[in-house]
Amino acid sequence: MSQPPLSSEILLQKFIHHESSEGEVRALFQLIGEEKNDAVFIRLLETDMELADLAAADEDDQKRRDQVLLKIKEVIHVIDGRAPVPVNRMNYKWFAVAAVIATMLTGVWLFHDHWKNVDVSQSVVVTKDIPPGKVGATLTLADGRKISLNGAVKGMLVEESGMVVRKSTNGQLEYASTGSGIDPSRLNTLSTANGETYNVRLPDGSLVYLNAASSLTYSMGLNEAGKRIVRLSGEGYFEVAKDRKHPFIVKTGNQEVEVLGTHFNVNSYQDESSIATTLVEGAVKVSANGTQRVIQPGEQSRSNGAGITVGRVNVESVTDWKDGDFNLNRVNFKTAMRKIARWYDVEVIYDPSVPEELESGGWISRSNNLSTVLKSIENTGFVKFRMEGKKLYVFK
DSSP states (O other): OOOOOHHHHHHHHHHTTTTOOHHHHHHHHHHHHHHGHHHHHHHHHHEEOOOOTOOSSSSSHOOOOHHHHHHHHHHHHHTTTSSSEEETEEHHHHHHHHHHHTTTTEEEEEEOOOOOOOOOOSSOOOOOOOOOOOOOOOEOOOOOOOOESSSSSSSEEETTTTTTEETTTOOOOEEEEESSSOTTEEEEEEEEOTTEEEOOOOOOOOEEOOTTTOOOETTTTTTTBBBBEEEESSSSEEOOOOOTOOOOOEEEEEEEESSSOOOOEEEETTTTEEEEEEEEESSSEEETTTTEEEEEETTEEESSSOOEEEOOOOEEEEEGGGTTTTTTTTTTTTHHHHHHHHTTTTTEETTTTTTTEEEEEEEEEESSSSHHHHHHHHHSSOOEEEEEEEEEEEOO
16 A cells, blocks of 8 residues: 655655655655745745744845745756765765755855765864954044044044044944035045944945945045045945035046946955946946946946956845845855955965865855854855864865
8 A cells, every 4th residue: 555645844854854765855856846836845944944043034034035945946957867976875966955955044055066975074173263243443544643443432533624523323434524624635544454344424425334354545525626536445335425516436446436326336355356346226337447337236347457347246145245144145155255254354275175166155144153154154065164273274
């Protein structure tokens, strides 16, 4: 007498815990592959999130559950039909999908074009954990004085060249005119170290979010020959106040971004291969080496000295840092690790065994200690980590 088929919930739970027979795995994959069952599996994934105290509470979490299900289907499609590789009673096809489902609870996954045996027996080695970065920066005034904003009390910090510089009640830097003459030649520089981030409300009302290891230089009056000009090193997110008479220009290396009023992100870290400008809303004109391009919302321009290229991009994975997250969806693994290194102020050293083709996915909060982030990545089985002081070793 034949046994009745197992429910989707039982099949999924057995799969996560590596208790499935080959027939049960095939039955589960068949159910996942049918679009009519999407709602069922999203509900089951949500249940697992609730059990892990990660219950969905807003629209972003709904998107994340959808991403998990989509990624599971992508893996099934990509590796379907390839020769199976035994891994603890399951071939690698089954293991790859199991990694997606299991790491859904921690939020990060990795994928590699070459499907090989995976060893997940060794966990991350951290002799001393590293806490996440914090809100902090240093303000350098025109006369060379430096003010540490980390411990500065809220209220007025200094009055200089007709401007009052203050730390607001919410901790950001703000400028206000005293009504007297403003010397446009007087420059201020706001800088963050590795593991720091800070916001500044410029004299024109524009808001700038400064990421780790970055600096922003601007004149006290924010007016140079009728233009609002700032100079960026590192990464910043700009919410520019509208002023059609005075274009807002961000200078980074040999690139300029010109806007009238819009939201955009500029990444000009020296360890990146190009300067990336990503538009969230409005329109911007990017100029570099005699070339100009206008980009639209959802597009990213890249300039590297040889010209400017423009393409569509996942904006959330670019502006994630501003919202306190690592959104690593379809981000190159080493690019993702550079984000992590800046925030936790560590040096990443790769063993030659680490594949070049790794692609990350998922999300995790930047408020976690480093060990939590590393364990969530290591759970994918593709890489391992070892911490020695401020050096982070990555190996296969």
